[in-house]
Amino acid sequence: AQSVTQPDIHITVSEGASLELRCNYSYGATPYLFWYVQSPGQGLQLLLKYFSGDTLVQGIKGFEAEFKRSQSSFNLRKPSVHWSDAAEYFCAVDPIKAAGNKLTFGGGTRVLVKP
C-alpha cells in the first residue's frame, strides 16, 4: 500500500548532539518530499523539500535531508541540536506531483532535547 512512514515516534537527544529522523515512503515513483516542523502551539513550518537533483538538501535552522532512492528514504539530520529544536517533525509526500495536489503526512516524530 502507498504510505509514508516515520518509524520513530519519540526521540530524545542531548543538546549539542546530532539528530537523525527517519522517513520512508512506499510509492511506485519517487514523490516530492518534504519535512515540516511543528513547535508547541505553532503551525507547520516547512524545513526543506526535495523535488529532483542533488540528493542532499539544505533547509532552514541548520537542517539537511538526504534522499536515497535505493532505500526509499528521506532522512532529516542536524549536526548539533539546540534546545529550541524540541518539536514534532513530520515527513510529507506528494506522489502525484501536480499543482495543488494534496500532501500525505507521516505520523510524526516528537523530539525531546535534554540539557
Add this chain to the structure above:
Amino acid sequence: EPEVTQTPSHQVTQMGQEVILRCVPISNHLYFYWYRQILGQKVEFLVSFYNNEISEKSEIFDDQFSVERPDGSNFTLKIRSTKLEDSAMYFCASSEVPDPDTQYFGPGTRLTVL
C-alpha cells in the same frame, strides 16, 4: 515574511452547531487547502481549492463541510452540523503558481466540539 493566518486560534462549540473557520492565505497564492489533525493522529488532507472551485477532496470532506473564498483575501471552512469527532486542529495552507507544490501552513484552529 508573509504567512498564512487563521482565526480563531481556538473555537469551542456545541454538537450540532455550525462553525466557520477562517484563513487568510499568503497574498498572491492561488492554491488553498484545508487539513486537520485529530489529537494523536496524522495530519489529514481535507480539500484543495483553486480558481474558485474544489480541486480535490478527501473522503472526510462530506456534505457537512464546505469551503468558500468570499472575497479576495479570505478562505473559509464551514462545518454545518458539528459532531464530537470533528474535534481537531484544522490547518489552512496555500501555495503559489510558480511553485504550487510547496504548501505553507497557518498556525491552525483548534476546534473543540462538546
